[in-house]
Amino acid sequence: MSKEFISGTPDFDPDLEPRSDCIVTYHPKNSGGVKISLESKVAVMYGEDIRTVAEQTLADLEISHGQLHIEDYGALPFVIRGRVEAAAKMAHPDIRTESVPEARDHTRQPLDRERYRRSRLYIPGTMPKFMLNAGIHKPDGIILDLEDSVALPEKSSARYIVRNALRTLDFFGAEPMVRINQGELGMDDLEAIVPTPVHLILIPKVETAEQVRAVDEKIHAICQACGREEPVFLMPILESALGIVNAPAIAQASPNNVALAIGLEDYTADLGAQRTLEGAESFFARSMVVNAARSAGLQATGTVFSDVDDLDGLQTVALEAKALGFDGMGAIHPRQIRVIHEAFAPTEEEIFKATEIVAAFDDAQARGLGVVSLGTKMIDPPVVKRAQRTVDLALAGTLLPRNWKDIPREELFPELMEQIEETR
Secondary structure, X not given: OOOOEEEOOOOOOOOOOOOOEEEXXXXXXXXOOEEEEEEOOOHHHHHHHHHHHHHHHHHHOOOOOEEEEEEEEEOOHHHHHHHHHHHHHHHOOOOOOOOOOOOOHHHOOOOOOOOOOOEEEEEEOOOHHHHOOHHHHOOOEEEEEOOOOOOXXXXXXXXXXXXXXXXXXXXXXXXXXXXXXXXXHHHHHHHHHOOOOOOEEEEOXXXXXXXXXXXXXXXXXXXXXXXXXXXXXXXXXXXXXHXXXXXXXXXXXXXXXXEEEXXXXXXHHXXXXXXXXXXXHHHHHHXXXXXXXXXXXOEEEEOOOOOOOOHHHHHHHHHHHHHHOOOEEEEOOOHHHHXXXXXXXXXXXXXXXHHHHHHHHHHHHHOOOOOEEEOXXXXXXHHHHHHHHHHHHHHHOOOOOOOHHHOOHHHHOHHHHHHHHHHO
């Protein structure tokens, strides 16, 4: 009996079946052609289709002989293809060809360096059941994770599943992101991921600017080889004391950096401190990340909140992050997204002030004035820029109607206007 190579394991509990996934077992052979056996509850309806996907994958990899067994639990073709490729390449590591699905039109979104990144939803790269409908929860970004959430034996499987997902799934406007692995494993991830419609790569556990530049140079080389013309944005994640101390240099390491992120679980472990809800132990680090990001013209994004049942705690942490200057934070469960969006949304007072400034700026522009003033105060360009961003956030969160400029302020902000009248 030849050695077997397996892609896929029951998720979470060995007694539970996977969903929207499959387990592929491959035995390499030197002769006898390709033989495929299948276990599936939908074999009567879709058995031939499943076999066709597996046969095509092996043909793309130029494998003529072998025995393949598929335990199907409702896997879509992009998952089957990824797991078959992973199992086959475990047996034949010298194979350089790929079995890549054609990128669908809905996967090609326009890139936007300045887009909102209030929430980014992490999804393990080996759990397609969470990928399929991730976009309906309306996160600003969806991170298909290849790093901490993926066990070492499943790293290659995750890489191919994520590659195929990026070319197949509709994320309904969420920014497609991937967190790669550290070191050489991460460089191998880039070979598979960069040619896809991915927008942003998260670089984990960054401690020096050189790490960012190495990833950036690798991406540039891959883009030249595959013909990709649009950039790939970068989000370094700082997760250690050394990374925090080097935050300014890391922020400026690449023109493709769009944001800095902080990972507090690893950071507090590096300090030897206990992570608390109050966050005193990480105040310095979080402030460093915000200031380093702002000094380089980047967004700053906070860590994840690991207790998915404590939405009150999440709100407290998110509001404090916003007060420190962060633009958003990570989410590990869809139920956290709404709380994060509400916490990072501007208050009514902030919207009121921002609309005043933007209206004054528009008026000055219409009159050909080079100076913007509001009452007796001069308004500098950075203030106008910040006000416009607040207005845009309010519009995105439906906190302000799109025709707000045509509505009297007494109707837009009745309570605030009444308070102003009472103080006069």
